[in-house]
Amino acid sequence: MSERRTQILEAAVRVIAQDGVRGLRVEKLAAAAGVSTALIYYHFKDRSGVLYAALEHINHRAQNYTEPAGSDPRARLEAMLLLELQNGEHVRETSIAWGELRASAVFNPDLRTPLRTTTDSWNADIETLIRAAQAGGACASDRDPAAGAERLTTLVEGLSERWHSGSLNLDRARQLLIGAVELELG
Numbered sequence: 001m002s003e004r005r006t007q008i009l010e011a012a013v014r015v016i017a018q019d020g021v022r023g024l025r026v027e028k029l030a031a032a033a034g035v036s037t038a039l040i041y042y043h044f045k046d047r048s049g050v051l052y053a054a055l056e057h058i059n060h061r062a063q064n065y066t067e068p069a070g071s072d073p074r075a076r077l078e079a080m081l082l083l084e085l086q087n088g089e090h091v092r093e094t095s096i097a098w099g100e101l102r103a104s105a106v107f108n109p110d111l112r113t114p115l116r117t118t119t120d121s122w123n124a125d126i127e128t129l130i131r132a133a134q135a136g137g138a139c140a141s142d143r144d145p146a147a148g149a150e151r152l153t154t155l156v157e158g159l160s161e162r163w164h165s166g167s168l169n170l171d172r173a174r175q176l177l178i179g180a181v182e183l184e185l186g
Contacts, residue, residue: 005043008033009057012050017096021051021104052114055101059118061094073132074139078181080129084156085163085174095160102157123149133185140186148184155180 011033015024026047030037044050065086068079084095105111126149134141159177162168168176 002043004035004039005053006057008035008040008043008050009054012054013058013061013093013097016054016100017093020100021108024050024054026050048110051101051111054097055111055114055118058094058098058101059121061090062098065091065094072138073129073136074185077126077129077133077185078178080126081152081156081177081181082174085160085170085177087170092164096164099157099161099164119153122153126152130185138185143184143186152180152184 008029012024012029015029015032019028024047026037026040029050030040033040040050044053062084065088066080066083068076068083070076070079084091086092101111102115105115123146127145130139130143130145130148133139134143134145156177159168159173163170163173
């Protein structure tokens with residue numbers, strides 16, 4: 001990816017996190033990225049192109065900071081989920097922009113398919129770790145890993161929304177997530 005395209009996508013994530021999807025205007029994005037509107041149209045064709053590319057960029061950002069180390073699947077699973085709840089500006093901005101895109105999909109059906117694809121991928125990653133933990137005897141093997149993955153990723157998104165909105169502090173959100181992992185995996 002070109003440096004300019006990355007610069008524009010980083011600005012798009014900031015604008016979406018600050019002003020929501022409806023606040024993302026090409027002129028505003030150009031100003032935030034320090035480029036011309038023509039350059040944005042050159043790279044993304046239109047506002048929808050910016051949204052789809054921003055969603056993909058958000059996913060790559062999240063993958064970069066949620067890849068846990070280690071070989072124990074249960075520990076990796078817990079770490080991967082907890083890494084979504086960090087107080088770093090980059091992580092918060094990514095999480096808030098993701099929530100804005102998800103909320104916007106209620107009114108913008110065109111965003112539903114790429115959001116669903118991304119969500120399915122995240123669920124599959126968590127399901128794989130649950131299955132590996134079950135196979136290794138590190139958790140209850142009589143539970144449906146796909147359902148468990150969906151419950152846990154849904155919880156992370158909800159906890160993140162509450163934390164970002166001030167309804168819950170970060171330590172409490174992380175405690176609740178750890179408790180849920182324990183309950184889910186047994």
